[in-house]
Amino acid sequence: MRAWLVVFSSLLGLPATHGQEKKAPTEAASFTVGIGGGLDFGGLGIQVSSRPEPPLNLFAGVGYNFGGLGFNGGIAWRALPRHIVCPFLLGMFGYNAVIALKDKKEFKKIYYGPTAGAGIEVRAPNWRGHLELAVLYPFRSKNSARTWRTCRGIRATGISLFQATSTSA
Secondary structure, three states: OHHHHHHHHHHHOOHHHHHHOOEOOOOOOOEEEEEEEEHHHOEEEEEEEEEEEOOEEEEEEEEEOOOOEEEEEEEEEEOOOOEOEEEEEEEEEEEEEEEEEOOEEEEEEEEEEEEEEEEEEEOOOOOOOOEEEEEEEEOOOHHHHHHHHHHHOOOOOOOOEEOOOOEEO
């Protein structure tokens, strides 16, 4: 919780310092397709996004998340859409946890639910693409927490345990 507050409070300070920042000469592309990893990409996958208005970003992602195919869709609000560094807030729904035990098919499950987050979008002045870095907070179901506790109790050798990370790149 403390880490979330530190990141959130540091993002709040970004708009106050934008006066010294250079503006990008052109607006980012209104439709993009990119590869990456994280909850908003469905795991390791692709994301398509559309910007009907400069501060509004609609996105959908699909990818492999160590348990199968994961998907997400959501909306992001960009605070400074015409700047090189742009803070944003996002909300999405889709895959937000995966539990996969090697040789234990009954514990292989993908969980879906809402996720909220904040981050920054960085663009080079002469490049229509961008890089996003975000901190995401998945709201996981009680069922996923129960299964996770059960899996942590398994002590068999040779079992690999993966759980979704809450970072995006």
